[in-house]
Amino acid sequence: MRGTIFINYRKDDSSWNALALYNELQKYFPKETIFKDFNTIRPGDDFVESIQKALSHCNVLLIVMSKNWLEVKDKHGNRRLNDPDDLVRIEISTAIERNIQVIPVLFDNIPMPTSADLPENLRSLPRRQYVEIETTRFEADVKKLAEAIKELLPPDDPAIPKKEDHGNTGGHQPVQNTSNQNVQKPQHENVQNFRGNTNVPVVKPDNYLVFAIITTVLCCLPLGIVSIIHSTKVDNLWNAGQYEQAKTASNQAKQFAIYAAIAGVVVGGIYLIMVAAGAGLGGY
Amino acid sequence: MRMYSPYLLLVLALVTGVGLLFFFNPETSFYPPCLFKKFTGLQCPGCGSARACYHLLHGNFLTAIDYNLLLTVFLPLIVMEGFSRLFFINRGTESKLRIIQNHVRPLHVLVLVLIFWILRNVPIYPFSILSSDH
Numbered sequence: 001m002r003g004t005i006f007i008n009y010r011k012d013d014s015s016w017n018a019l020a021l022y023n024e025l026q027k028y029f030p031k032e033t034i035f036k037d038f039n040t041i042r043p044g045d046d047f048v049e050s051i052q053k054a055l056s057h058c059n060v061l062l063i064v065m066s067k068n069w070l071e072v073k074d075k076h077g078n079r080r081l082n083d084p085d086d087l088v089r090i091e092i093s094t095a096i097e098r099n100i101q102v103i104p105v106l107f108d109n110i111p112m113p114t115s116a117d118l119p120e121n122l123r124s125l126p127r128r129q130y131v132e133i134e135t136t137r138f139e140a141d142v143k144k145l146a147e148a149i150k151e152l153l154p155p156d157d158p159a160i161p162k163k164e165d166h167g168n169t170g171g172h173q174p175v176q177n178t179s180n181q182n183v184q185k186p187q188h189e190n191v192q193n194f195r196g197n198t199n200v201p202v203v204k205p206d207n208y209l210v211f212a213i214i215t216t217v218l219c220c221l222p223l224g225i226v227s228i229i230h231s232t233k234v235d236n237l238w239n240a241g242q243y244e245q246a247k248t249a250s251n252q253a254k255q256f257a258i259y260a261a262i263a264g265v266v267v268g269g270i271y272l273i274m275v276a277a278g279a280g281l282g283g284y
Numbered sequence: 285m286r287m288y289s290p291y292l293l294l295v296l297a298l299v300t301g302v303g304l305l306f307f308f309n310p311e312t313s314f315y316p317p318c319l320f321k322k323f324t325g326l327q328c329p330g331c332g333s334a335r336a337c338y339h340l341l342h343g344n345f346l347t348a349i350d351y352n353l354l355l356t357v358f359l360p361l362i363v364m365e366g367f368s369r370l371f372f373i374n375r376g377t378e379s380k381l382r383i384i385q386n387h388v389r390p391l392h393v394l395v396l397v398l399i400f401w402i403l404r405n406v407p408i409y410p411f412s413i414l415s416s417d418h
Contacts (some may be wrong), residue, residue, distance in 0.1 A: 060406050136291075209390050210365045217355045217398055221319060225329070225397060231390035271316035 004057050005029060005149060007036045008091050009064035009079070012072045017107045018064045021133070030145035051091055060152050061095040061146075063125075066107040066171065070117050081119055100150050104130035105145065129243060205250030207234040211257035219264030227256035250280040306341045310334040329354055329401045333390050333415025354400050361388075 005025065009018035022036045035054070055061070072080045080086045090101050104112060104125060112130050115123045131148070133141040209231045216224030230253035237246035287319040308314070320328040332351035340359065348356045361384050368381035404414035 053389055066376055207390055209388065209393065210362060210384050212390070213358055213384065213393060217333055217352070217358055219330055225394070228390055228394045228397065232394055235390060267319055268316040272314065275314055 004033045004035060005060045005062065005153075006055070006058045006091075006095075007034065007062050007064060007233040008088060008095075009036075010069060010088050012073050013068040014064045014066045014107060017066055017133075020138070021062070021064060021105065024139065025146060025149075028143070028150070029171075042071040048090060048094075051087070051094055055094055055098060055100060057089070058095065058100055059154070060149050061092070061100050061102045063092060063102060063104045064107065065104055065110060065113070067110055068111070070113055084119075089119060091121065092125070096124060102128060103145070103148070104128060106130055106132045109134065129247075144184060204238050204266070205234055205247045206254075208253040208257055211261075212253060215257045215260035215264070219260050221260055221263045221267070222261055223256055223260035227253050227260060230256060305334065305337045308338075310338055319348055326405050327401075329397050329404075331404075335416065350413070353414055354397065356383075377393065 007018050007022055009015065018036060022034060024033050035058075070079075070081060074080055074083065081089055083089070092102065102125070106112060109132070112126055113125050118125060131141070131145045133145070208227065212224055212227035212231045214224075215227060216222075230249045233249035234246050234253060237243075237249055315334050318328055318331050320326070321331055324389040328400065330352070333355040336348040336355045337359075339345075339351065345356070364381045365384055400414065403411045404416070407410070408417075
């Protein structure tokens with residue numbers, strides 16, 4: 001069976017974001033493998049059962065979050081997320097229980113919610129690597145996400161045996177094993193292969209090497225070098241499987257590049273003011 | 285419009301910077317000096333980059349190399365990266381232009397910068413080529 005992607009979202013928070021993501025993902029996956037409104041429950045259905053049924057075909061659950069995701073309230077003024085019968089919550093917790101890969105997809109520059117903001121059965125969510133989608137780089141960000149998802153879906157080439165088929169293949173097994181492993185190798189260097197594993201990141205954090213180089217070569221303060229050092233750590237930590245630390249190093253590489261740039265501008269500015277003042281007072 | 289304003293600001297800053305560097309020669313005019321050099325007497329990896337940029341803008345490739353080899357090597361790659369980020373965001377071409385992002389390892393850059401930093405401060409002939417002083 002071909003893999004499927006489910007998009008989980010709150011209508012009051014992200015209906016347009018979810019729609020945009022749904023449309024954009026169709027560039028990379030056949031339309032019939034992406035489900036957006038699988039939580040449409042017909043009257044009389046037991047919704048827990050319906051969700052269980054829907055999720056039984058699911059390989060990846062994308063959680064679309066935007067500014068109001070945590071705070072959306074029902075008509076009584078209670079936070080939806082606190083309601084154990086909240087459909088969004090049930091979908092996510094069911095997916096977590098079933099070891100389906102869950103990827104939070106953050107829109108509008110929102111931070112990843114912390115465990116303290118989440119109900120009990122979603123507390124593991126912040127430990128998962130999320131993906132940020134920015135409006136200015138929408139297509140590029142979704143492309144990265146799509147590449148990560150491709151690594152999660154089962155190979156759809158019928159020539160390649162599925163994992164469960166191993167052992168029934170007799171003498172051909174070693175050969176087919178090799179081909180299967182080849183398929184499972186990451187096709188994109190930014191994407192880690194993590195099929196079957198539930199708590200691992202999706203996209204390698206940016207090492208900001210370009211900015212580190214710019215600040216090193218253009219600003220005279222050696223802060224840029226600190227940025228390059230953090231940039232070096234990103235790849236090493238990522239390859240060593242220390243994903244959270246890689247993310248931290250990525251942020252530090254970015255921050256030091258920014259510090260270097262600010263320091264360069266400030267020092268230059270102060271110098272120019274001093275020169276101007278000196279010239280105004282009659283010079284040296 | 286609002287969502288493009290950071291890019292707009294960046295482009296404006298770039299145009300101003302390139303304009304200044306084109307019309308005013310850092311060797312003779314008001315550019316701020318390098319603090320590291322002022323206080324230590326040693327050159328940092330970025331020393332001479334303004335003068336190198338000035339000469340690159342005037343087509344003096346060899347003079348630019350003489351002022352700052354590192355900048356002259358990296359600038360074309362940086363320009364390509366910037367170009368891909370600003371104009372090819374939504375197309376498939378961007379990855380071909382992003383040579384640094386896709387093919388250069390940070391560790392190699394670090395080693396290169398450190399070696400360059402040390403060697404350009406060695407006042408003996410083959411290394412003194414790397415110096416920004418003349």
